[in-house]
Amino acid sequence: MGATEVTARILDGKATAKAVRADVRALAERLTAAGHRPGLGVVLVGDDPASQVYVRNKDRAAEEAGFRVETRKLPATTSQAELLAEIEAFNADAGIHGILVQLPLPSGLDERAAVRAISPDKDADGLHPESVARLVMGESGFVPCTPAGCIELLDRHGIEIEGRRAVVIGRSMLVGKPLAQLLLARNATVTMCHSRTTDLPAVCREADILVAAVGRRELVRGDWVKPGAAVLDVGINRGEDKKLKGDVAFDEVAAVAGALTPVPGGVGPMTIAMLLSNTALAASRLAGIEGH
Ligand code: NAD
Numbered sequence: 001m002g003a004t005e006v007t008a009r010i011l012d013g014k015a016t017a018k019a020v021r022a023d024v025r026a027l028a029e030r031l032t033a034a035g036h037r038p039g040l041g042v043v044l045v046g047d048d049p050a051s052q053v054y055v056r057n058k059d060r061a062a063e064e065a066g067f068r069v070e071t072r073k074l075p076a077t078t079s080q081a082e083l084l085a086e087i088e089a090f091n092a093d094a095g096i097h098g099i100l101v102q103l104p105l106p107s108g109l110d111e112r113a114a115v116r117a118i119s120p121d122k123d124a125d126g127l128h129p130e131s132v133a134r135l136v137m138g139e140s141g142f143v144p145c146t147p148a149g150c151i152e153l154l155d156r157h158g159i160e161i162e163g164r165r166a167v168v169i170g171r172s173m174l175v176g177k178p179l180a181q182l183l184l185a186r187n188a189t190v191t192m193c194h195s196r197t198t199d200l201p202a203v204c205r206e207a208d209i210l211v212a213a214v215g216r217r218e219l220v221r222g223d224w225v226k227p228g229a230a231v232l233d234v235g236i237n238r239g240e241d242k243k244l245k246g247d248v249a250f251d252e253v254a255a256v257a258g259a260l261t262p263v264p265g266g267v268g269p270m271t272i273a274m275l276l277s278n279t280a281l282a283a284s285r286l287a288g289i290e291g292h
Helices: 013-033 049-064 080-092 111-117 129-137 145-156 176-185 200-204 250-254 268-287
Strands: 039-045 068-074 098-101 165-169 189-193 209-212 230-233
Touching: 013 049, 013 145, 013 268, 039 049, 039 080, 039 268, 049 068, 049 268, 068 080, 080 098, 080 111, 098 111, 098 268, 129 176, 145 176, 145 230, 145 268, 165 176, 165 200, 176 189, 176 209, 189 200
Parallel strands: 039 068, 039 098, 165 189, 165 209, 209 230
Antiparallel strands: none
């Protein structure tokens, strides 16, 4: 076998996200017909260019899925009280089922307080402490979109989770910690790794499912991966050449792994799809209509 030979099935996140969005659209149509059109409320403060792009993409995807979308664009000079008032207005709006406050907020605004102000019943990003508690306690609730997207990618490619060894590198509240909980809830045996883990390559070699959510370009090398393992690359790193690279050395790992997500076009596209799915499921819960 040549060193650059690809053995891994490449998991196409774009195609999978499209399939998720089609399912969400079908659910949204049923809900709308029953008088419960899903609604997404978005709050964007300031003029961070990356946030503007993210919000535009989310708005467009939600509209394509047939949602009502309300976006509040507030100036960087917005006070905390004004921000909280916008969130409260969405909380009180019965036609809004999912709320997200685009992070990061401009300096001077309290992100934690903003996230806590979102009703846990509308917490589309799954970052409210009550959503975190529900996840840990195994109760139904909102799950952060990127980890939810990782599970969806595994499920839609028929990759078994139960009983398998999963290793998650990275312990952020946004990705690593919720993903470890989701894998645990699906009966994987989960190990969490981080910047202080001793002999990270040896731990990774035990994984049947290996997830890298670190933010270090090509950290995971071919000899860190058990032959046949499923490898999910969450990392988004822009190199000096401006090219997007993941946390996984793609060519090396593709020659060892059984399945691998590319960057771009792997986990990334799943995030928005899961935001829509979260919101549509919230609307269906409220309407008493079964989701997918
Ligand atoms: P973070 O910076 O909050 O957390 C990074 C984690 O990596 C930390 O827990 C840290 O302990 C660990 N870490 C740092 N250096 C390490 C090392 N050398 N070895 C092992 N662990 C190490 O980042 P985050 O918000 O979790 O994001 C992680 C990556 O995923 C980033 O590249 C981010 O851009 C990307 N991301 C992608 C999506 C998506 O939609 N695809 C969504 C969120 C984040």
